[in-house]
Amino acid sequence: MSRSFLRDRLMPLLGMLVALVFTPASYSADGSRAQEQAQRQQTQPGNNAPMWRDVREGVNQTTQVRGVETNVLMQPSGQSWREVRPPISLAGGLLIAAALLALFAFYQWRGPIGVHEAGTGKLIKRFSDAERLTHWTVAISVCILAVTGLIISFGKYMLLPIIGYTLFSWLAALAKNLHNFVAPVFFFMLPVMIVLFVRDNLPGPGDLKWLLTFGGLFSKSGHETPSGRFNMGEKVLFWFMVCALGVVLCVSGTVMLFPNFDQGRQIMQAANIVHVVGAMVMIFLASFHIYLGTVGARGAYEGMRTGYVDETWAKEHHQLWYDQVKAGKARQHFADDAPDAVRAQVANGLKA
Amino acid sequence: MARMKFLCDAERCIECNGCVTACKQEHEIPWGVNRRRVVTLNDGVPGEKSISVACMHCSDAPCMAVCPVDCFYKTSEGIVLHDKDLCIGCGYCFYACPFGAPQFPQDGAFGLRGKMDKCTFCAGGPETDHSEAEYKKYGRNRLAEGKLPACAEMCSTKALLGGDADVISDIYRNRVMKRGKGSEVWGWGTAYGKPDAKPATPPGAKS
Ligand code: HEM
Numbered sequence A: 001m002s003r004s005f006l007r008d009r010l011m012p013l014l015g016m017l018v019a020l021v022f023t024p025a026s027y028s029a030d031g032s033r034a035q036e037q038a039q040r041q042q043t044q045p046g047n048n049a050p051m052w053r054d055v056r057e058g059v060n061q062t063t064q065v066r067g068v069e070t071n072v073l074m075q076p077s078g079q080s081w082r083e084v085r086p087p088i089s090l091a092g093g094l095l096i097a098a099a100l101l102a103l104f105a106f107y108q109w110r111g112p113i114g115v116h117e118a119g120t121g122k123l124i125k126r127f128s129d130a131e132r133l134t135h136w137t138v139a140i141s142v143c144i145l146a147v148t149g150l151i152i153s154f155g156k157y158m159l160l161p162i163i164g165y166t167l168f169s170w171l172a173a174l175a176k177n178l179h180n181f182v183a184p185v186f187f188f189m190l191p192v193m194i195v196l197f198v199r200d201n202l203p204g205p206g207d208l209k210w211l212l213t214f215g216g217l218f219s220k221s222g223h224e225t226p227s228g229r230f231n232m233g234e235k236v237l238f239w240f241m242v243c244a245l246g247v248v249l250c251v252s253g254t255v256m257l258f259p260n261f262d263q264g265r266q267i268m269q270a271a272n273i274v275h276v277v278g279a280m281v282m283i284f285l286a287s288f289h290i291y292l293g294t295v296g297a298r299g300a301y302e303g304m305r306t307g308y309v310d311e312t313w314a315k316e317h318h319q320l321w322y323d324q325v326k327a328g329k330a331r332q333h334f335a336d337d338a339p340d341a342v343r344a345q346v347a348n349g350l351k352a
Numbered sequence B: 001m002a003r004m005k006f007l008c009d010a011e012r013c014i015e016c017n018g019c020v021t022a023c024k025q026e027h028e029i030p031w032g033v034n035r036r037r038v039v040t041l042n043d044g045v046p047g048e049k050s051i052s053v054a055c056m057h058c059s060d061a062p063c064m065a066v067c068p069v070d071c072f073y074k075t076s077e078g079i080v081l082h083d084k085d086l087c088i089g090c091g092y093c094f095y096a097c098p099f100g101a102p103q104f105p106q107d108g109a110f111g112l113r114g115k116m117d118k119c120t121f122c123a124g125g126p127e128t129d130h131s132e133a134e135y136k137k138y139g140r141n142r143l144a145e146g147k148l149p150a151c152a153e154m155c156s157t158k159a160l161l162g163g164d165a166d167v168i169s170d171i172y173r174n175r176v177m178k179r180g181k182g183s184e185v186w187g188w189g190t191a192y193g194k195p196d197a198k199p200a201t202p203p204g205a206k207s
């Protein structure tokens, strides 16, 4: 890392975040600086250095024009924001691209993770209707937020040269409005999701072993390391992606979404940087989750789609949970009353 | 070609807000939007100074750099203009601008931002000069009429200068030499410290 990178990019960013945490949104005119200026006028008329220093630091002054920070003559942090944002979003974009490439390569190498024995046709009701409704509402809103957000971040470089100004502006306006109106859906469903799923994502037996063996990805037998209802990978995703990043994105997004709270520009710049970092990491993590939930693992998509999984699937992917279901100790039960259409769908999902 | 710039002389500005009024009047600016404002430094303390500020038409313009739809363009005279038909009202130019120039009329609920509006150096927008559409969106195009910005022309003390950079800096230099003080050309380091971005034709289909 070169020194100029540190000086020009990293320091302004850190400065901005530190300023956000440790100072109120705006500075007030410092009486002592004004006094210094008045005294300077006595001894050196025409020397306004103390005043210009205030101007450079973006100190609050006086104006007759109403509005957000109209009394600040010049804001210094805009320049830092301008310089810091592009390399950060570029890094995020590359991270996401790397994830997609890695997943594509993995799919070519291993193909979908299947089950080793045929399905028995005996189904377990793995997800309640409330869980599925919540999952899909959050999933669809995150997909919309991610795509529309990425259009705002990278469309100028990747789409505009191809589709032209007029069409891209129309698309970007659509993206912005979709982003702004889907965000509240995410905002209100997030707590519901956390409450519904937190119980089975608490640490449990087998978690550490699952983590140390990478879930059995590289095991000779090709069998997954036994886990509870959710494995350690899903738990990490729950705590880090859903709980931590979800809240970070909601808070930072809301700061940008409502300019009518009269928040200053520094807060919105910092919120934007936090939002970009959070969004890129979330999209990065979500791509692994989406991969495993669709083409990556047989039977997983049907599980969330219908709510039912085959006994064999449960045994191979979540053995500890399966044992509990069998012993009648889990909240989920065998479902002999599953409709035929669902049975067909679940059986189909397991087929190679 | 001349490079157009604004220069405000802090030793002369008396905070009469004539420039603010002139601008609003000339362009029939919508409610809640002020393209120009006067800021008084150390108000009430002996030696207070006032400065009139609007878009400075920066050389390496931050607004231009951050706009996600790339709707800004620079005229051959260095004036930074934008295309309201392309603007999506994201507010990024307002985050980046050092001078607080971009303004947003409120559009609908929750303080949602409408299309950005800012000082055009009285040079209109991408529409045909003097057209109805140009006037509605950007205000009068005085430059095309051979006039300078209304604010600077109206300034009662001639504190606010707007026009060819060489000409206005000569005027200012003469003033500084005569009075022997107030040599700071406020804002020029920030606005014009870097070489000019390349002039470009207006984006969009109709140019
Ligand atoms: C999974 C959730 C989300 C993802 C993946 C996401 C992604 C993004 C991305 C990539 C950007 C572009 C940032 C840039 O280039 O500067 C963005 C902008 C933005 N996001 Fe989000 N976001 C999410 C949730 C939210 C939420 C919950 C809110 C509000 C409550 C929100 C509000 C905003 C706003 C206001 C912007 C500024 C751009 C605009 O005006 O459209 N986002 N988001």
Ligand code: SF4
Pocket (backbone or CB within 6 Å): B054, B055, B056, B057, B058, B061, B062, B063, B064, B080, B096, B097, B098, B099, B100, B101, B102, B118, B191
């Ligand atoms: S003063 Fe602000 S709006 Fe005007 S060119 Fe500079 S950055 Fe853009």
Ligand code: SF4
Pocket (backbone or CB within 6 Å): B063, B066, B067, B068, B069, B070, B071, B082, B086, B087, B088, B089, B090, B091, B092, B093, B094, B102, B115, B116
């Ligand atoms: S508000 Fe409009 S002009 Fe400003 S950065 Fe966003 S799209 Fe560009």
